[in-house]
Amino acid sequence: MPRYAYVNGRYQPHSRATVHIEDRGYQFADGVYEVVPVSHGRLVDEDLHLDRLERSLSELRIDMPMSRRSLKLVSAELMRRNRLSNGFLYMQVTRGVAPRDHKFPKQAVPAVVMTTRQTKPAKREAIEAGVGVIAIPDIRWKRRDIKSVSLLPNCLGKQQAFEAGAYEAWMVDDEGFVTEGTSTNAWIITKDKRLITRPATDDILNGITRISLIRTAESLGISVEERPFTLAEAKDAKEAFITSSSNFVMPVVRIDETAIGNGRAGELTLRLRDGYEAAVVRGEELAAQ
Ligand SMILES: Cc1ncc(COP(=O)(O)O)c(C=O)c1O
Numbered sequence: 001m002p003r004y005a006y007v008n009g010r011y012q013p014h015s016r017a018t019v020h021i022e023d024r025g026y027q028f029a030d031g032v033y034e035v036v037p038v039s040h041g042r043l044v045d046e047d048l049h050l051d052r053l054e055r056s057l058s059e060l061r062i063d064m065p066m067s068r069r070s071l072k073l074v075s076a077e078l079m080r081r082n083r084l085s086n087g088f089l090y091m092q093v094t095r096g097v098a099p100r101d102h103k104f105p106k107q108a109v110p111a112v113v114m115t116t117r118q119t120k121p122a123k124r125e126a127i128e129a130g131v132g133v134i135a136i137p138d139i140r141w142k143r144r145d146i147k148s149v150s151l152l153p154n155c156l157g158k159q160q161a162f163e164a165g166a167y168e169a170w171m172v173d174d175e176g177f178v179t180e181g182t183s184t185n186a187w188i189i190t191k192d193k194r195l196i197t198r199p200a201t202d203d204i205l206n207g208i209t210r211i212s213l214i215r216t217a218e219s220l221g222i223s224v225e226e227r228p229f230t231l232a233e234a235k236d237a238k239e240a241f242i243t244s245s246s247n248f249v250m251p252v253v254r255i256d257e258t259a260i261g262n263g264r265a266g267e268l269t270l271r272l273r274d275g276y277e278a279a280v281v282r283g284e285e286l287a288a289q
Contacts, residue, residue, distance in 0.1 A: 002082040006074055006114040011081060020097040023111055029150035031094030032056035037245040041085045042284045048208045056147045062095050065112040078114050087119040088246060092149060130253035130265045131167035135231050136160060138171035138179045145202045154182040168242055177228035179203050184242035185210040188229055189268050191238045199226040209243040216275040239266025249273035
């Protein structure tokens with residue numbers, strides 16, 4: 001367990017860190033969060049994550065709890081105290097503490113919590129073996145672009161995947177198009193080698209890994225088609241994969257009972273993963289200069 005958590009201005013022992021029972025995050029899921037990957041002791045795409053945090057907060061009319069510079073200082077200090085080298089930093093901001101009432105409190109002070117988790121980088125064999133996903137209906141609200149802590153449908157979907165022996169659930173909208181995974185973005189590569197992912201509208205969370213991977217693909221000369229794809233198209237794809245801060249690029253080798261490609265990680269998917277990892281390392285080198 002990490003040693004410290006940051007809670008509203010204080011670094012507290014993680015095992016004893018607490019928030020108020022009338023925090024609106026607890027009562028109404030009235031807050032947002034970010035998960036920022038950490039590789040070799042550095043935050044990956046920190047500014048992109050902070051851009052999205054600011055955007056999520058402003059969509060919910062919650063003030064930034066402190067300046068971006070201060071958020072960066074607190075993150076760095078927490079990572080230092082917890083000796084975090086690989087894993088992620090979790091950041092959560094809620095509207096604050098107030099007597100329970102659906103309306104916004106008049107003078108709420110946003111509450112901020114940060115924690116860290118050390119994880120091991122995924123093994124190459126696990127990446128090459130890939131993961132399975134199941135398809136489930138997307139039962140979420142219509143503002144999935146906001147990284148809200150209201151994740152109940154996502155938790156239900158992930159549990160359903162787990163019970164079905166799969167790693168992730170791809171959610172499918174009423175028209176039969178895949179929106180995204182419960183904590184990942186969804187991608188396919190068609191038999192004629194077109195790389196496709198759903199456009200970043202209110203229908204999905206615009207993943208930071210998704211944004212970075214689009215750049216990586218372009219730098220590798222691979223063009224990305226941003227359009228919705230159906231579940232049937234996904235099952236007929238040559239390759240498929242998911243992206244997220246905790247998985248980077250993870251090959252999908254099975255959707256429900258259908259094997260994708262030859263049932264192992266696809267060639268282009270692995271090229272994209274390697275390209276993404278190289279970009280992370282380049283970012284670290286630049287930051288170290
Ligand atoms: C619903 C959903 N979609 C996509 C993602 C991937 O986003 P990112 O690449 O920023 O981790 C996440 C990450 O938590 C998510 O919860």
